[in-house]
């Protein structure tokens with residue numbers, strides 16, 4: 009029996025439009041609720057939400073059977089955290105701050121067992137292999153790995169074509185906030201120079217034959233990103249949705 013097929017990797021390669029949401033409560037119960045909403049994918053955010061391997065693992069479990077595919081964002085693109093979240097059952101990783109092709113190549117290797125890569129072998133006690141119930145996991149898992157690199161600096165834009173040319177990179181995801189900050193427009197991802205850079209990057213990613221991704225919680229901006237070719241489109245953040253709804257409700261009664 010082989011490793012489970014990665015439907016998200018397949019859908020990206022097919023060019024499907026995929027709508028997602030950030031899951032930032034770092035809580036399995038909240039993520040399970042979000043998993044009933046109908047998004048195609050959810051980012052379990054290990055970079056900016058208070059997650060660790062255990063909280064990420066239980067959120068992956070909570071999405072078992074959900075139509076929402078878990079995309080785990082690791083805090084940093086290093087081998088040790090990648091092997092832990094892959095053993096926990098993640099098949100699709102979003103890696104922040106990827107600036108060079110060399111970084112992308114190292115990430116491809118970190119997600120794969122030898123000889124293609126350097127992923128450590130712990131399948132016998134890993135959730136990913138069904139705790140050993142999938143006898144062919146180690147020999148088949150490499151093909152189901154989905155790597156989404158984040159493009160969020162001037163250096164990454166400069167190296168974008170080389171990054172997209174790396175075999176094993178499935179998608180390039182633009183981080184508007186960090187890109188704006190690095191471009192000198194701190195806190196303003198709608199600055200014309202930033203918007204132009206993101207529009208150009210989305211086109212270049214598509215030309216390179218890779219899937220593209222981006223995030224916008226503003227509806228009109230998200231629509232524009234989609235018009236620019238954004239395929240893996242994050243359109244919300246659960247923490248923002250909850251906070252705003254709570255504030256609106258309080259104001260509604262206070263301000264009657």
Ligand SMILES: O=C(O)C(=O)C[C@H](O)[C@@H](O)CO
Pocket residue numbers: 056158160182183184185186187223245
């Ligand atoms: O730079 C960005 O924008 C992202 O990578 C997304 C943010 O990290 C996400 O937390 C929303 O602000």
